[in-house]
Amino acid sequence: MDDRTSKTAQPQAGASRPDPAHDPAHGPALVFFSGGTALRETARQLIRHTHNATHIITPFDSGGSSAELRRIFAMPAVGDIRNRLMALADLTAPGSRELFALFTYRLSRRESGPALRAELVRIAQGAHVLVSLVPEPARSHLMARFGLFLDAMPEDFDLRGASVGNVALTAGWLAHGRRLAPAIDEVAGLVSARGLVRPVVDGDMHLAAELEDGTVMKGQHRLTGKETGPIASPVARIWLTDSLDTAAPASVSMDESLADLIAKADLICYPVGSFYSSVVANLLPDGVGAAVARCPGPKVFVPNPGGDPELLGHGVERQAVLLRHYLAASGASCGACALDHILVDGRVPYPGGLDPARLAALGLRVIDRPLLADEPGRFDPVRLVRALVSLV
Known part of the structure; x- marks a missing residue:
């Protein structure tokens, strides 16, 4: 989900340096269905191996500062998109670190409305220190974008905790006729993002769920x-x-150009993350399952060994069955053509259980690799990326 830390995130030193063993510009075409935070460190490691990954992100977040943008502008959520763009940023590119610092900055949650508006005005005028450090021509371009946002922002807009990166994406969305893809590409170009980021749909949609108790x-x-x-x-x-x-x-279809990218991928991954709100949510639009079924490469599920409050004890087998169910509902013609691999670390217990024999009986190939770091339940992003790339 959208990371909600305040102020400026700090990039990891060396996170964007490529693997010298090969040229990541010619790396494999991978597709990830995910939200924002859970795959952030993995995405930073991924760009050492490939710049050809497509990150399909859920635009349905209805909380945090995204909620205010959505309330005012009736737009898709952009927080998880901004999060992934920053994870893919090439921090060795000229000006990228300065832009990273600006886009990961958040306005205070404690200041008054007038004070926050005044700070955003300083950003738009180039008088804010973070903007002053951005080299031209990016600085002038962004000043114009922030000015556009200020012109469109109503007086009652709540700027507390607002992400400057989300504001930039929203301004780009407004400038490009309320289309998200060109706004994303604009920010991606500024930070030299090494991968393609797309919402699964470009529309003002929300999630709804029914619980087993009828709620x-x-x-x-x-x-x-x-x-x-x-x-x-x-x-x-x-x-x-x-x-x-x-x-x-409500019914909505994914864009055909995105469906073609999925169908042509070397590997599709349903990664660790919030199971329903990040992974399954991406599979709901019409056409997603059909596009996945057209892909000849492996389709890999990476279950979460650390537990997920959305699952309440569902084991890995149940999760695999649910993924196939939702993929079938969006067009996949068979279970095996939508999900055929499970990547696990058999050294650790999985909440709800992990039974390789039962998974194999479903026609799933179970791949057991050391994936976790020393911290319980936490993936080692280096190990995870290497395991995925090895399957291509």
Whole structure:
């Protein structure tokens, strides 16, 4: 999900230096269905191996500062997209570190509205220290974008905790006729992002879910429990809706150009992350499963060994069955053509259980590799990336 730390994130030293053993510009074409935070460190390591990965991100977040942008502008959520763009930034490129510092900066949560507006005005005028450090012509371009946002921002807009990167993406979305792809590419070009980032759909959609106890929840922020507390009953089903005001199911199709990228991938990955709100959410639009089924490469699920409050004890087998179910609903013609590999670390216990024999009986190839770091439940991003690339 959207990372909600304040102020400026610090890039890891050397995270963007390529592997000297090969040219990542000619690396494999990988596709990831994910949210923002869980795969962040993995994405930073991935660019050492390939610059040809496509990161398909859920634009359905309804909490944090994304909620205010969505309330005012009726737009997709951009926080997870910004998060992934920063993870893919090539920090060795001229000006990239200065832009990284600007885009990961957050306005204070404690200052008054007038003070926050005044700070955003300083950003738009180039008088803010973070903007002054950005080299030309990027500085002038961004000043114009922030000015555009200020012109469009109503007086009652709540700037507390606002991400400057989210503001930049929103301004680009407005400038490009309310289209997200060119706004993403604009920011990606500024930070020299080594990979393609796309929302699974470019529309103002929300998540809704029914729990096994009959409770119906509207909004991704309620499902994740980050703002309302964890869910008390397992998820029975999840779907898309047009608004937080209704739980009525809504149908939306993914863009055909994105479907073609999925179909032509060397490998598709359903990675670690919030199972329903990050991974399954990406599989809901019409056409996703059909595009996955067209891909001849391996389709790999990486379950979370550290536990996930959205799953409430579902084991790995149950998760695999659910992934196939939602992929079939969006067009996959068979289970095996939508998911055929499970990547696990058999040294550790998985919540809800891991039974390789039962997974194999479902036609899944179980790949057991050392994936975890010394910290319990936490992946070593280097090991995870190497394991995925080795399957291509």
